[in-house]
Amino acid sequence: MSKDRExxxxxxxxxxxxxxxxxxxxxxxxxxxxxxxxxxAFNKASGFMGSLPFVILLEIFIIYLPLMFHAFYGIYIAFTAKNNPQRYxxxxxxxxxxxxxTGIFLVVFIAWHVFETRFQAAIGAKEVNFNMMAEILSNPWMxxxxIVGVISxxxxxxxxxxxxxxSWGITQSPQSQRIATYVTLVIFLALSVVGVQALLAFV
Amino acid sequence: MVTATETKKVQIEIFRQDTPESTPYWEKFEVNYRPNMNVISALMEIRRNPVNADGKATTPVAWDMSCLEEVCGACSMVINGKPRQSCSALIDQLVQPIKLAPMKTFPVVRDLQVDRTRMFDSLKKVKAWVPIDGSYDLGEGPRMPERKRQWAYELSKCMTCGVCLEACPNVNSGASFMGPAPLSQVRLFNAHPTGSMNKDERLNAIMGDGGLANCGNAQNCVVACPKGIPLTTSIAALNRDTTVQMFKNFFGSDHMVD
Structure with missing residues (x-):
């Protein structure tokens, strides 16, 4: 990857x-x-998602490839920074x-999560359903x-x-950037509630 | 009991380095207090009598300075953990012992002296000037609206001091990021009526290696800038300009500037 195309x-x-x-x-x-x-209800919904037409192509082009580029380039970005919170x-x-x-943690979490669920289903070892998740989440460490993975x-x-x-030049003024902070905070809280509620439903 | 012969002392610790390659070390100094001292006058005291706090003779401390009124940027160093100009750092306002260190983002020449060449190279790279040279008189350029001139004046206060680069987590020896200062200069010269005639060249320059996209929005620069330049607003504005330039470069026709 040439630095000129950075x-x-x-x-x-x-x-x-x-x-x-x-x-x-x-x-x-x-x-x-x-x-x-x-x-x-969960098995019906996950069964529907898993039986979408061209599901493997959808997974490759909408999930795996973009996610892998984002993850690997993100690791490079994360390790080029020299953090200075004690100064600012x-x-x-x-x-x-x-x-x-969170980016680095998510690379580990998502790799494990995909291995534990989608990969196990792909090799025919297990089936992705409510019981699979209930089994995984019965371990308090898992x-x-x-929970940390979802909140990250x-x-x-x-x-x-x-x-x-x-980065795309949409919010330029300090005021617009401040309001975007509040809006994204609400998005963070809302999605966290949705995600954690779902996890707790398996316990 | 303070006796008449005892004078108030200023405790200073300096992160010293004898040559660009040698191992740095801390050295403690004590200088006699005078009212209204700044860090530079304390350093001058040490230079006058280069003896450290243990009473041992040592080499005079090296540092850069020029204008002594916070407009040249030469005397920047890390004072009590924050990069700033030593001329405007008043002893009365600093916690003692005062810790002085060079801005390690730049190559250290000696003691508190650093080599800021990379900033000047970046200014050349982004063409931070208005090209007016020609083989004949080009005449007057277009007029700049007064209100725009007043706004641009704020951006022109940049003294290439390097404090924003020192504050930025993404400017370091492991990355080629040019830092906020030269980027904001692109916005300044692209806003100039004559300078804007070459704005695409400057935008394309900051879309190359070490350019604009390296910004990670930690926004320390705007907090650190001693001149109060709206660096993060400049960067966000350039993000929009380069977004447009990117699409122009790829999808646009054969036009250049406009």
């Missing part, structure tokens, strides 16, 4: 984080929320650091791991929307 790689990274990865995360958390309506303890500086910490994802997405708006 501008385009960065813009692609910013775009893919929202479309399609961010949209997929929101959709995934909403579909998971069927778990709060009981086992049957501002909200933005902390959010900058948290964006990188429940903790999943919702934070990373919400804060990513904020920086997307700046």
């Amino acid at each position: 501008f385009y790689w960065r813009r692609l990274h910013s775009l893919l984080g929202i479309i399609p990865v961010g949209l997929f995360v929101a959709q995934h958390l909403v579909v998971n929320h069927f778990a709060t309506r009981g086992e049957e 303890g501002t909200l933005r500086n902390y959010l900058f650091i948290l964006q990188r910490i 429940l903790g791991f999943y 994802a919702t934070f990373h997405l919400a804060n990513g929307i904020w920086s997307f708006l700046v």
Whole structure:
């Protein structure tokens, strides 16, 4: 990856984080929320998602490829920063650091999550359904791991929307950037509630 | 009991380095207090009598300075953990011991002296000037509206001091990011009626290696800037300009500036 094309790689990274990865995360958390309506409702919803036509192509082009580019280029971005919160303890500086910490954590979490669910189904070892998740989350450590994972994802997405708006030149004035902070905070809280409620429904 | 012969002392600790490659070390100094001292006058005291706090003779401390009124940017250093100008850092307002260190984002020449060449190279790279040279008199340029001139004046206060680069987590030895200062200069010169005749060249320059996209929006620069330049607004505005330029470059026809 040439440094001269860095501008385009960065813009692609910013775009893919929202479309399609961010949209997929929101959709995934909403579909998971069927778990709060009981086992049957969840199995019906996840069965519908899993039986979409061309599902493997949809997964590759809407999830795996964009997510992998976003993850691997994101690791490079995270490790080029030299954080200095002790020098500038501002909200933005902390959010900058948290964006990188959650990003690195999410690479680990999502890799594990995909291995534990989708990959196991792909090799025919297990079936993705309510029982699978109930079994995984019956371990309190795994429940903790999943809660931290979901909250990391919702934070990373919400804060990513904020920086997307700046990176593409949509929010320029300090006032618009401040209001975007509040709006993305609401997005973070709302998606976190949806995600964690779904997780707790399996316990 | 303070006796008449005892004078108030200023405790200073300096992160010293003898050559660009040698290992840095802390050295403590004590200088006699005078009212209204700034860090530079304290450093001058040490230079006059280069003896450290243990009473041992040492080499005079090296640092850069020029205007002494916070407009040249030469005397920037890290004072009690924050990068700023040593001329406007008053001893009375600083917690002691006062810790002085060079801005390590830049190559250290000696002690508190750093080499800010990368900033001047960046200004050349982004063409931070208005090109008016020609083989004949080009005449007057278009007039700049007065209100726009007043706004642009704020951006022109940048003294290339390097404080914003020192504050930025993405400017470091492991990255080629040019930092906020030269980027904001692109906005300044693109806003100039004559300068804007080459705005596409400047935008394309900051879309290259080490350019605009390296900004991670930690927004320390705007907090650190001693001149109060709206650096993050400049960066966001350039983000929009480069978004448009990117689409023009790819989808646009054969037009250049407009």
